Amino acid sequence: MTEPPPWSHPIAWSAAGTVESRLHLQADADDRALVARFLDLEGVSKLEASISARAWLDGMELNGRIVAVVTRLCGVSLEAFDESVDAPLHMRLVPVGSPNAPVEHDGEVIVDLDADDPPDVVDGGGIDVAAYVVEALALALDPFPRKPGAVFEAPAETPPASPFLILRDLPLK
Secondary structure (H helix, E strand, O other): OOOOOOOOOEEEHHHHOOOOEEEEEEOOHHHHHHHHHHOOOOEEEEEEEEEEEEEEOOEEEEEEEEEEEEEEEOOOOOOEEEEEEEEEEEEEEEEOOOOOOOOEEOOEEOOOOOOOOOOEEEOOOEEEHHHHHHHHHHHHOOOOOOOOOOOOOOOOOOOOOOOOHHHHOOOOO
16 A cells, blocks of 8 residues: 555554454544545445454455445436445455465466465554455446446447538539
């Protein structure tokens, strides 16, 4: 993540010690407005996440669900409508310098499509759980929002204009 997150809830690496930590995050009105602006949404009326954090190798694993209600513009009618989101969140994270970080080969990371996703490598003393919630929300949104019941009606087809049509209307000499 290159930009600072619009909503933040940092936890230290040590928070996922030997006991699983349970977090319930609920964005307030100001945070929801920032998230809406960040994701280019008309609004966010609800954003909550229930997450468990536990130690994973030398890092942390996050598992949980995000629940949100966002206001979007219909791609067909351009009317605003509410869209409910209920999506899983599963992330594995390791600190910079971890021997469990993905290995780069000449600047490229080799990804096995049949294997689990490689862990995210995070710089600093911990992770920002809310930033991962916002990322999961962004990935869960339909890229082509359509208000329920909105139907696209194609315009009537007109034959292509011919450059010779103007000649038809000229008087003959």
